[in-house]
Amino acid sequence: MSEERINHMEYMTGMEVLESDVMDKVINHMEAYDYDKYTETDVRIALNNDYRTIEDFAALLSPAAMPFLEEMAQLAKEETRKHFGNSVYMFTPLYLANYCENYCIYCGFNCHNKIRRAKLNFDEIEKEMQAIAKTGLEEVLLLTGESRKMSDVKYIGEACKIARKYFKMVGLEVYPMNSDEYEYLQECGADFVTVFQETYNSDKYETLHLEGHKRIFPYRLNAQERALKGGMRGVGFAALLGLDDFRKDAFATGVHAYLLQRKYPHAEIAFSCPRLRPIINNDKINPKDVHEKQLVQVITAYRLFMPFANITISTRECERFRNNVIGLAATKISAGVSTGIGSHAEDAEDRGDNQFEIADNRSVDEVYEAIKSKGLQPVMNDYVYL
């Protein structure tokens, strides 16, 4: 890596430093994870345990567990039904902007890619939200690219206030920030924050995130803890599977969530399970293959390790696969998705390019019916404000 790049382990000015040992613990666990040492016997023990330890989780993510996928799926289904009943929660993402100051070499939104950039003004945000609310959805996930300059904290806060008028649950997938900023956004109406760590391998991380604040690995990794300190009710975790060794990344993601759950027992935990998808100008990395079987292994291992966690299945996956995993382990599914900027309202023109191709274009009604046809219950929201 060229020498002028900044040190990815050193905080930039203004970034809050937490007194926390969570990151070190996660990295130590991940570095010690030698998945080839696990045997069929380890997997059987993990499957038979009522409560699964970090060691059990490690066994379930190992290659030795691949022949047990059927059994894992069956047990995951039982755990999911035990804790969530038949409920499958529906939501949609709303991209407010796609400006980004980071240079992630695998992403079409990165600051060097020549794409159409746009940002919704508050009127447009309101119109988009009205259109989404008309579909019956009560949960929205707000996304911006990662540009503090173009989508500052105030802008995101105003968007949360508007969202609060139309939705009962408001999630954020925006750049990591300090705990006082999370506190402000929580006061504006945000309920939960998701941050994708992409990969927990810091050496690999620094070869993929070349410029911008995202290059700072520890600041990103501690985002969920800062969000909880800022008063957010829930936090979401994800590695972009395929960027690096997916078993290690999935293991680190699970351990990260587990340790924060123990430290903040009230926190609502969620996992997303994205795989690398083709994007504009992405010829610089060779994605490591994560096929559907491996993805099922990861999703069911998350469920068996963290029975109460929400698991979201994104539109990067196709209709058939999404329908299957909501029957097994996933509890949240997006619908009526567009990853462009401004495309929900009737008279709106899509002004920004899409971040990635989506593989499931179904409307809210279509996903609703698909959930019902599996004998499951589509749920728009179950949070009651007093």
Ligand code: SF4
């Ligand atoms: S992955 Fe996120 S932060 Fe990175 S370039 Fe894309 S939008 Fe920006």
